[in-house]
Amino acid sequence: MEENLKILVIDDNQTDPSIVSLALTQTGISMEIDEVKDGNHALFVLINNHYDCVFLDYLQNQDSFTLIRKLQSSGIKVPLVILMDSASEEIGRELIKLGASEYFVKSRLSPETIAQILRSAMRIHHAEMRLDLVNQQLKESREQLVSQQRELTAQQQQIKQQNLKLLEISSLKSVFLATISHELRTPMNAIIGFSQILLRPKFGQLTNKQLDMVEKILKNGKNLLIKINEVLDFSQLESGKLELKPEILDLSKVVSNAVTKIRPLAEAKNLSLLVKIDLENTLVFNDAVRLQQIVINLLSNAVKFTESGNIWVEIRDITQNQVIITVKDTGIGIASQDFQNIFAAFHQVDQGIGRKYSGTGLGLAIIDSLVDIMGGKIDIESQLGVGSIFEIKLPRKINLAPDLGSVVFSSHENSFHSVYYPHLKL
Structure with a gap:
């Protein structure tokens, strides 16, 4: 257990000294004890100070339930031990359900038992804090996973849309290549055909310069036709329309x-x-x-x-x-x-x-x-x-x-x- 603990005792007994404080001072545990007489003062002190544990002597003149609810709504988390009369154990159990750490019957109080209660309350509180931290981390992780899943889904949808656009573009490209290749082959075949006709002697004798020019036209026409056929073959292969004739x-x-x-x-x-x-x-x-x-x-x-x-x-x-x-x-x-x-x-x-x-x-x-x-x-x-x-x-x-x-x-x-x-x- 930590040394120099800071303890708050809430006891509305206006005449007798607090039996809780007396018992705590006899435990042999190094601690600093503060006492308040009512719930409102206790709330103010807890808002402005840190305490390792709070002992609440069940308030007869004030509503202990109200105090615990105010502590909960204020976000104050501290080990809270309820000290009850023997006839009020049912109320103690209700207070624990509301948020108290433990309850104990005052008639059984002694330095040994209050030391055990203190250790138990702090141990339970620390376990609850760790559990809250783990739950918070799990919650954040779930939220992060949900966010990542949403982003991933959006990215997948975006990729799907882009793929559809790419497929459409690819299809249009293949159609364009096939169409333009067909359109170019007809005039190119005509150019090659007429060039071959011009080279035949029966159609007239060409000068050496003319002959050289026509041969260049024929040569370049054939080269261009090869390239056009390559584009056409590629477009048919890409679209899956080229069939072998074995x-x-x-x-x-x-x-x-x-x-x-x-x-x-x-x-x-x-x-x-x-x-x-x-x-x-x-x-x-x-x-x-x-x-x-x-x-x-x-x-x-x-x-x-x-x-x-x-x-x-x-x-x-x-x-x-x-x-x-x-x-x-x-x-x-x-x-x-x-x-x-x-x-x-x-x-x-x-x-x-x-x-x-x-x-x-x-x-x-x-x-x-x-x-x-x-x-x-x-x-x-x-x-x-x-x-x-x-x-x-x-x-x-x-x-x-x-x-x-x-x-x-x-x-x-x-x-x-x-x-x-x-x-x-x-």
């Missing part, structure tokens, strides 16, 4: 055709373009146009970003049901921190307007999407200043048609025929 095809011929189209670009930069085909069975079930598009995009990138050295293309079996297409170059390479971005739409190594390497930034994004819907996977290895390696792993048979089980590949004759074998394994 067929039985010779993978080696598809790769060779792609190499044939890219070889002039490589030769223009004095690059060696080497091809290696290591397939026991060259037949696959896939979309020939989209497969060629994947290879052409990879080779175009390799040529674009390689100033000297070689470009290799290899196709080989991984397993009986899987093939791999590898494109390797000795180009500028890709920084490791850019690996996660190179397949993002419109991402380019050189982002400036006056960039050295032209393009829409959609080539690798289209490859990534096409490989994904084919059920394949892309792996990349690269080192700045050394070169890059792209590996496209594809299933020999893509699962897009319900009757794929009827397709049989013959690795011996390099040909195929159709019969119905439900449990076919390619």
